[in-house]
Amino acid sequence: MPDEIEVDTDKLQDQIAEAREAERIPPWLKYVGLSAAIFAVVAAISALRSGDLINEALIHQIQASDTWNEYQASRQKEHIYTVASDGLVDRGASNSARFRAYRSEIAKEAIKEASLSAAARKLQEDSADEVRRHHSFEYAVALLQVGIALGAVAALARSIPAWYVSLAAGIVGVTFFLRGFVA
Numbered sequence: 001m002p003d004e005i006e007v008d009t010d011k012l013q014d015q016i017a018e019a020r021e022a023e024r025i026p027p028w029l030k031y032v033g034l035s036a037a038i039f040a041v042v043a044a045i046s047a048l049r050s051g052d053l054i055n056e057a058l059i060h061q062i063q064a065s066d067t068w069n070e071y072q073a074s075r076q077k078e079h080i081y082t083v084a085s086d087g088l089v090d091r092g093a094s095n096s097a098r099f100r101a102y103r104s105e106i107a108k109e110a111i112k113e114a115s116l117s118a119a120a121r122k123l124q125e126d127s128a129d130e131v132r133r134h135h136s137f138e139y140a141v142a143l144l145q146v147g148i149a150l151g152a153v154a155a156l157a158r159s160i161p162a163w164y165v166s167l168a169a170g171i172v173g174v175t176f177f178l179r180g181f182v183a
Contacts, residue, residue: 050137064123143173
């Protein structure tokens with residue numbers, strides 16, 4: 001038996017080095033996961049805010065509808081008092097206490113109508129503003145999800161261009177997210 005067995009390890013070491021090099025993760029790949037995580041957090045916040053805004057918009061729209069109903073009731077009361085006071089005028093009782101009471105009620109209802117109309121319009125404007133902001137957050141969620149999906153494709157395919165497209169979609173999504181707070 002020979003004392004020493006000689007094995008050509010140079011070739012073996014080269015093969016091991018090549019295998020390690022092939023398995024080595026590109027440095028940019030860790031940033032794909034980081035960007036996807038950031039996009040996921042922003043998308044979650046956007047989804048919550050979007051839901052809150054649409055609920056607030058619906059509540060304001062219901063309140064506006066109720067206020068318009070009050071306005072219509074006030075208009076009907078004013079009309080009834082006007083018909084009654086005109087009837088007193090036709091009968092020649094335009095100086096009576098009842099006539100003055102009707103005219104007073106007509107004035108009260110007219111003042112109430114103006115404030116109700118303004119309140120209903122304001123509630124409708126608030127509702128429309130909340131719907132616009134809701135849409136901004138909705139678009140943010142969609143674009144951020146696209147960014148996350150493209151990031152996953154980029155990581156699996158080891159494609160830097162796909163990651164750049166992922167970043168672009170995510171940045172546009174973040175822009176819509178920020179716009180939702182000021183729109």
